[in-house]
Amino acid sequence: MNPPPNPPFHHRISIPFQDVDLAGMVFFAHFFRYAHETYEIFMTAIGHPLDGILREAVFALPLVHAEADYKKPLRLGDTTLIELSLKRLGESSFSLHYLFRGGDGEPRATAETVHVALDVELGRPCAIPARLRDALKPYEKTNI
Amino acid sequence: MNPPPNPPFHHRISIPFQDVDLAGMVFFAHFFRYAHETYEIFMTAIGHPLDGILREAVFALPLVHAEADYKKPLRLGDTTLIELSLKRLGESSFSLHYLFRGGDGEPRATAETVHVALDVELGRPCAIPARLRDALKPYEKTNI
């Protein structure tokens, strides 16, 4: 019998007026902003707030890739529930997956960001610190 | 004996990473975005959501003026509590006041937006509809 899949991390955003374009849809680039805001709140929730990482300046987590697929538009007045999960946990990089649901629960878009652990002093990739690795692991998507 | 002052409308925003500039402070223009987001949530709370106003297309509420004063910076990791109150309620226009507090409760910035009621068909200023006027009134700032 399989263990139950890990639950994703949730964040909810009300679509601001200014993010909706003349075609009545959230402009595509804003989904990346929403994804990153979800990532920030997630990192704080798991004990690795970005401001702390920046202040300590031991490692950084720059993005090396981002992508999104758009299925149905989000519109003014909509609220989107964003589900963040860990797609891949490598030695020195990890991928996060974002599912954007509309108010009706239906998927509107998905996104992915790939982050590389960087040794700030040496300026090159390093192993993801064990404490961060342990904090990310429970959000691994087990049933994609 | 004076009646107690009306309580302002509250909205809380966690500063996103991308809104903080190279000097470590929230870039000044973002305060206007935060103000407008607060205004949108306020309008929904008092029964006049912007998407409804746009859809009905009877009147519009374009901004004719906006200003802000910056006292102390908001920084990465900060949360700001925004207090919205009605500064002035005229015949065909109204002014909203925004106070941005930091995590310590101290003021960081203030802003003001002036909105004009516009008859969409005629394309010129009109009286603020009575239902909106009544909804705005309880947020009048009585003790500035």
Added chain:
Amino acid sequence: MNPPPNPPFHHRISIPFQDVDLAGMVFFAHFFRYAHETYEIFMTAIGHPLDGILREAVFALPLVHAEADYKKPLRLGDTTLIELSLKRLGESSFSLHYLFRGGDGEPRATAETVHVALDVELGRPCAIPARLRDALKPYEKTNI
């Protein structure tokens, strides 16, 4: 002997202060904004300005996919030269490729956007209009 490759469309952007984050790099989501601005100027240059497409309301070109790879950061004071080329021209969709060069001419990032031609009245994919197809074709990337 092969014909010379088609030249890409060029657009230059000076990095605004507010687009640079606390880590001193252009925030990843802004590359999508820059890509779209380049796309808009490109569409105008080839005779299909977005405002005209919206006004005529015969077809629309919503994005269904966007992605970017980040190689080296763009920083404050940098100017980026963006080279737009046509990566794929399908029956009812096309892909645009964007190469972002730094002031030294070296690649900083690449991006891709996929656009679907949509019949506005029917609300479903349609063939890319012949006039647009002919206008896109000369920018096909022949040497990827």
Added chain:
Amino acid sequence: MNPPPNPPFHHRISIPFQDVDLAGMVFFAHFFRYAHETYEIFMTAIGHPLDGILREAVFALPLVHAEADYKKPLRLGDTTLIELSLKRLGESSFSLHYLFRGGDGEPRATAETVHVALDVELGRPCAIPARLRDALKPYEKTNI
């Protein structure tokens, strides 16, 4: 006989698709972004690029006030010509004025930003450095 007024500094911006809201107008907060972009290009043109000021870290020029008045909307497809001039040059602060013209040359909006010279080490206002003062002076608006 009066000397001729100083000419303002010019910068031109094509309105990006994403800056136009559902009401078909440039969202009010973007005017502050445009003003700051004009300010950055102006500061570079007069020999005081912001990245240099940040790197030298002798003084900073934080904004303490910003305001805008909106007369007529800018729309998709519009280009705006922004005229920057020096409104006030004080001992430790200065005000810049921005006039946004539409494609027809008519004013669309005006804005103002107030900057304070700050001694970075002491963390308090200081006199505007003489070299910057001399560079600002020729843009003083002599005929408001």
